[in-house]
Amino acid sequence: MKNLEKLLEEHNLTREEYERIKSILGREPNLVELGLFSVMWSEHCSYKSSRIHLKKLPTRGKYLIQGPGENAGVVEAAGKAVVFKVESHNHPSFVEPYQGAATGVGGILRDVFTMGARPVALLDSLHFGPLERPSNRAIMEGVVSGIAGYGNPVGVPTVGGEVDFEEEFSHNPLVNVMCVGIAEKEKIFYARAGKPGLSLIYAGAPTGRDGIHGATMASAEFGEETEHKKVNVQVGDPFREKLLLEATLEVMERDLIVGIQDMGAAGLTSSSSEMASKSGVGVDLYLDRVPLREEGMTPYEILLSESQERMLMVAREGKEEEIKAVFDKWGIDAVVVGKTTEGDRFRAFWHGEMVADVPVKSLASDAPAYERPYKKPNPDETWKESWTRERDWEDALKRILSSPHMASRRWIYQQYDHMVQTNTVLLPGAGAAVLKIKGQKEGIALTIDANPGWGRANPEGAAVLTVAEAFRNLACLGAEPLGITNCLNFGNPEKPDIMGQFVATVEGMKRALEFFEVPVTGGNVSFYNETQGKAIPPTVTIGAVGLVEDYMVIPRPGRVEEGMGIFLLGWTGRDLGSSLYLKVVLGEEGGRPPEINLERERLLQRELIHLAREGRFAYAVDLSPGGLLPNLAEALFHIGMGAELSIETEDEEVYFLFGESPSRALVFASGDLEAEVPVKKIGLVKGERLTAYVNGRKKIDLPLEELKKDWENFFPSLFDR
Amino acid sequence: MGNRKVRFGVVVFPGTNCDRDTYHVIQDVAGEEVVYLWHGERDLKGSRVVVLPGGFSYGDYLRSGAIARFSPIMEAVREFAEEGGLVLGICNGFQILLEAGLLPGAMLRNRGLRFICRFEDLVVENDETPFTLLYQRGERIRMPIAHIDGNYFAEPRALAELEGRRGVVFRYLKNPNGSLNDIAGIINPRGNVMGLMPHPERASEAELGSTDGLRMFLSAARYVRES
Amino acid sequence: MKAKIEVFLKPEVLDPQGETIKRALHTLGYETVKEVRQGKVFYIDLEDENPEKVIEEIARKVLSNPVIEDFRWEIEK
Amino acid sequence: MKAKIEVFLKPEVLDPQGETIKRALHTLGYETVKEVRQGKVFYIDLEDENPEKVIEEIARKVLSNPVIEDFRWEIEK
Numbered sequence A: 001m002k003n004l005e006k007l008l009e010e011h012n013l014t015r016e017e018y019e020r021i022k023s024i025l026g027r028e029p030n031l032v033e034l035g036l037f038s039v040m041w042s043e044h045c046s047y048k049s050s051r052i053h054l055k056k057l058p059t060r061g062k063y064l065i066q067g068p069g070e071n072a073g074v075v076e077a078a079g080k081a082v083v084f085k086v087e088s089h090n091h092p093s094f095v096e097p098y099q100g101a102a103t104g105v106g107g108i109l110r111d112v113f114t115m116g117a118r119p120v121a122l123l124d125s126l127h128f129g130p131l132e133r134p135s136n137r138a139i140m141e142g143v144v145s146g147i148a149g150y151g152n153p154v155g156v157p158t159v160g161g162e163v164d165f166e167e168e169f170s171h172n173p174l175v176n177v178m179c180v181g182i183a184e185k186e187k188i189f190y191a192r193a194g195k196p197g198l199s200l201i202y203a204g205a206p207t208g209r210d211g212i213h214g215a216t217m218a219s220a221e222f223g224e225e226t227e228h229k230k231v232n233v234q235v236g237d238p239f240r241e242k243l244l245l246e247a248t249l250e251v252m253e254r255d256l257i258v259g260i261q262d263m264g265a266a267g268l269t270s271s272s273s274e275m276a277s278k279s280g281v282g283v284d285l286y287l288d289r290v291p292l293r294e295e296g297m298t299p300y301e302i303l304l305s306e307s308q309e310r311m312l313m314v315a316r317e318g319k320e321e322e323i324k325a326v327f328d329k330w331g332i333d334a335v336v337v338g339k340t341t342e343g344d345r346f347r348a349f350w351h352g353e354m355v356a357d358v359p360v361k362s363l364a365s366d367a368p369a370y371e372r373p374y375k376k377p378n379p380d381e382t383w384k385e386s387w388t389r390e391r392d393w394e395d396a397l398k399r400i401l402s403s404p405h406m407a408s409r410r411w412i413y414q415q416y417d418h419m420v421q422t423n424t425v426l427l428p429g430a431g432a433a434v435l436k437i438k439g440q441k442e443g444i445a446l447t448i449d450a451n452p453g454w455g456r457a458n459p460e461g462a463a464v465l466t467v468a469e470a471f472r473n474l475a476c477l478g479a480e481p482l483g484i485t486n487c488l489n490f491g492n493p494e495k496p497d498i499m500g501q502f503v504a505t506v507e508g509m510k511r512a513l514e515f516f517e518v519p520v521t522g523g524n525v526s527f528y529n530e531t532q533g534k535a536i537p538p539t540v541t542i543g544a545v546g547l548v549e550d551y552m553v554i555p556r557p558g559r560v561e562e563g564m565g566i567f568l569l570g571w572t573g574r575d576l577g578s579s580l581y582l583k584v585v586l587g588e589e590g591g592r593p594p595e596i597n598l599e600r601e602r603l604l605q606r607e608l609i610h611l612a613r614e615g616r617f618a619y620a621v622d623l624s625p626g627g628l629l630p631n632l633a634e635a636l637f638h639i640g641m642g643a644e645l646s647i648e649t650e651d652e653e654v655y656f657l658f659g660e661s662p663s664r665a666l667v668f669a670s671g672d673l674e675a676e677v678p679v680k681k682i683g684l685v686k687g688e689r690l691t692a693y694v695n696g697r698k699k700i701d702l703p704l705e706e707l708k709k710d711w712e713n714f715f716p717s718l719f720d721r
Numbered sequence B: 001m002g003n004r005k006v007r008f009g010v011v012v013f014p015g016t017n018c019d020r021d022t023y024h025v026i027q028d029v030a031g032e033e034v035v036y037l038w039h040g041e042r043d044l045k046g047s048r049v050v051v052l053p054g055g056f057s058y059g060d061y062l063r064s065g066a067i068a069r070f071s072p073i074m075e076a077v078r079e080f081a082e083e084g085g086l087v088l089g090i091c092n093g094f095q096i097l098l099e100a101g102l103l104p105g106a107m108l109r110n111r112g113l114r115f116i117c118r119f120e121d122l123v124v125e126n127d128e129t130p131f132t133l134l135y136q137r138g139e140r141i142r143m144p145i146a147h148i149d150g151n152y153f154a155e156p157r158a159l160a161e162l163e164g165r166r167g168v169v170f171r172y173l174k175n176p177n178g179s180l181n182d183i184a185g186i187i188n189p190r191g192n193v194m195g196l197m198p199h200p201e202r203a204s205e206a207e208l209g210s211t212d213g214l215r216m217f218l219s220a221a222r223y224v225r226e227s
Numbered sequence C, D: 001m002k003a004k005i006e007v008f009l010k011p012e013v014l015d016p017q018g019e020t021i022k023r024a025l026h027t028l029g030y031e032t033v034k035e036v037r038q039g040k041v042f043y044i045d046l047e048d049e050n051p052e053k054v055i056e057e058i059a060r061k062v063l064s065n066p067v068i069e070d071f072r073w074e075i076e077k
């Protein structure tokens, strides 16, 4: 072999890993085999740094049907299976924002429909660098139009998401996409190969040289030579995806296949070896039969290509022709490219000649697992007296509302078709999304949340807060959480500090989920979000699915009437650290994030769910981030009426107006409201102005329209001049 | 003809994505009969109203609706239209009717170049078509749009002809996309082929925010029943 | 042989894409740009005895919409 | 003066549009078509003392995406 050092470096394998490969094979690997191990043992595919920690997460729950380990997780709702998962496409979106985001959507859709579910919703969590810089604007514009350019044609509504901005994302933007699908409970499909002797059918786009080593690219830092890796950009074809989706659901409907897996990272290699490994069989692949897009492709390239819009299925005995006929009807190529075998070998042939021969399990399940050294971060405990000084609250309110962190996201979501499939009962704009399930009384509520600002200050606390926030968003709609999926975005895990952030985050998530008794059903880890040594803040993205008992009576802004009371539920503490107020008004980063008392949080959420289901309030909103005043103003924009507030507080005013204490919600209701948590009536819905008296003195008096204009225009004025 | 159900046909092209929504509304909300019509066939299966639903036929590659116009089913639709059959094109279906020459004009990219999905207010301009019998002229209705190529264009003479014969059926109250004369929907001279960019099937159930679109399906059904 | 077909909007048809690009170019300081119009170009490989006829037909019937577009084509070799 | 810039996908990059058009042409009976690739063309009017430089720059920096596209340009008169 030519210069081994160089070869290993190119394949992102360590010397020890190479030795391990040699001892598995009992010989030196050939180049093709080295390629196989390189992708399958990459961080992206093998979770080698994260595996031992992820195992700690709770994966049991009363609604759980399928936990982590399959293409997507599954919970039960309204007698149906809800299949969902979130995945990152961070690196590709930095290299080519439009295609990176588009193919991210394509990939997560396939993860859901491979399980036999029809995708019914997409959500996305996006993090970019500050928009003052044109390069960041270009990335954001590309990502948003890429999501639209893929999701819209496929006909899956993008019903929600979140977007925020921090300096560190300038070179490592985050694009986390979540997909939710619905299947019949008894018709879920898994990545299984059945038994020996079955045909492997390749369906979808022909294979090109796309994204060879995409998985390894996602497993390394960006450095000087990122430039040449750019050739790996993949172009998405949403039209083909739509056809692939319909054809795949049809072969499932007709019960023609045993198992199926999409060809995502590490393409043909991972899909075939993973299915075989789960069923304890071997696999033979005839690479010369794989449909190709480019001339002169080698076995190495065919095995590692990450071309989009491809599926690998294991046919039921004798059903090959019927399967092909279904795909043919939809205009999709389908060919037999291999078969399952007795034994445990993964073998690939090229015109009859064997080009790779390794144990299946060595690729799929025996990748090394590392217990990387870690050093847990010290939480930021900063707290300053100066923060609490009284200021011009009107000015603070205006600045927060028109800041990129809080301004209306309409410019984004109106580029997404969020109504196709006619299930979207609660449109984007006013909190979590609600979808109806046709033919049922029940619906599902969906939300995705992340807060890198908290993560930077205290990763463990951030994980707890983010889980609580996601569930609170659901509770405001009367929805009980059924399960979560998550995406963990970090820097280089080989650095003990970063690994420490990761461990802390997982522990926080575990603590919160165990407390709420809600399982993780799957997720994704994205490491190496680091450029020239500078890492992103640890960012945990939580995607949650909740059950709505009756979608006809959900709280919504349209139900609020003039004269209704505005009630604050919950506990207000002294939580200003890492808040929007600090960041936007005082220009200070960091500070001790809010403290959360999980018992109180649970009480609040129970009350919200109970009151919502009883129809006791018209609308409710969660207060973080931004705090009470900005979130109230935003709620009023959706309601279309003003309010008169009268607030009494013994503490410094800023805590009440802009503090970000969790375990609180604002509720709009008529009459009196009684609850098992502290309730304070703070005002009335009224007129066209927002006025607020604090301890008897008028502090805010603004026409709602004026506030709304700046909130609405922030993104259009940046992008649509 | 009593209360016999009217059969609608919903055409499915590769890339159509509102077929199931349209089918659902016709069957479960309007209570009529409905069948799918496959693009590769020529049989309209006895449909009395043919609907070309929204979506991205052939990915909207080349131009929106440009490739779908060559489908075998479109030959049947053309003949059906020539015999006076009712044809309704929604969004991508409208674009296909334009490309096929069954309606005049063409679609350009939206003025802002972006896809727009949101509710729009429309004015009903013509309540004498088979599709708008149940609306009132001048009535304001709300329906969602969801498109990137909805900027209607026709050359001046064609536009004058269209306006002259009251061929504009719906106009936007606030033009979202640059359409000439705020046009949102038009009908052919014979009055049996209509196309519109807004989605009536997304405005047919109260929980989705509007029921203003439902009357379009009900109106077509009534027209067929009474003719 | 290789053919190239260009499809472009008729002069009287407003071109929203070209307009936007022009404005962007002005913002970037390219103020000497007076007008931008965007079109499509198709590069076609074909093996045909009568390429002129085929290409003309494809351009006219399939690739362009006569209501808004014109086209031109050439055969490269 | 008038300039024309063509922007096209690099040969190794997938072109779903071209692919779909090719399939449609085959269905319509144009089976002698072996490949279709779609690109963009920009017609630019400008008055500049150094048009070559400006056009090259616009093509490279604004109109094409170097990650997946190449371009060529010409000045017509």
Ligand SMILES: Nc1ncnc2c1ncn2[C@@H]1O[C@H](COP(=O)(O)OP(=O)(O)O)[C@@H](O)[C@H]1O
Residues within 6 Å of the ligand: A123, A124, A125, A126, A158, A159, A160, A161, A162, A163, A406, A409, A410, A412, A413, A427, A428, A429, A430, A431, A432, A473, A624, A625
């Ligand atoms: N990237 C995005 N994609 C789609 N919808 C988004 C996106 N960002 C925000 N939204 C939607 O905009 C609304 C407001 O966003 P945001 O203020 O981040 O949410 P929240 O209501 O949780 O404070 C929500 O309905 C959200 O789903």
Ligand SMILES: [Mg+2]
Residues within 6 Å of the ligand: A071, A110, A111, A262, A264
């Ligand atoms: Mg997968």
